Amino acid sequence: MKIPFTQQFLKKQREKLLVLKYELLNKTKSLENFSIPSEEIMEEGDLAQAIIGQNVTFELKERELKRLKQVNNALEKFEFGVYGICEETDEPIELNRLEKMPWATLCIQAAEEKERVAKIRM
Numbered sequence: 001m002k003i004p005f006t007q008q009f010l011k012k013q014r015e016k017l018l019v020l021k022y023e024l025l026n027k028t029k030s031l032e033n034f035s036i037p038s039e040e041i042m043e044e045g046d047l048a049q050a051i052i053g054q055n056v057t058f059e060l061k062e063r064e065l066k067r068l069k070q071v072n073n074a075l076e077k078f079e080f081g082v083y084g085i086c087e088e089t090d091e092p093i094e095l096n097r098l099e100k101m102p103w104a105t106l107c108i109q110a111a112e113e114k115e116r117v118a119k120i121r122m
Helices: 007-031 044-080 095-100 108-121
Strands: none
Touching: 007 044, 007 095
């Protein structure tokens, strides 16, 4: 299968993904440094606030790690020559979609169908 993207476009997308990968790595690393101070020196309200902050930090880290996995998967697709090809339809993903979401694995139609099925299952 011949990929319908220019080498210039592919190079630009790969560079975007690499930059995003390093940004995500730095974000997740900075989130690792969050800790709750000793309970002995904190008042109850402060401790509750610290725990809420920690939960938010964990959720952010989880989201960043999920995005990092998506970015790594997209970078892997370059190695196999299938970057920008929809995993469901084997058709090229729209250029605008890839420019906005360089980690996209589905074309718009397949993504909408997947979302529709997920809503039905809820």
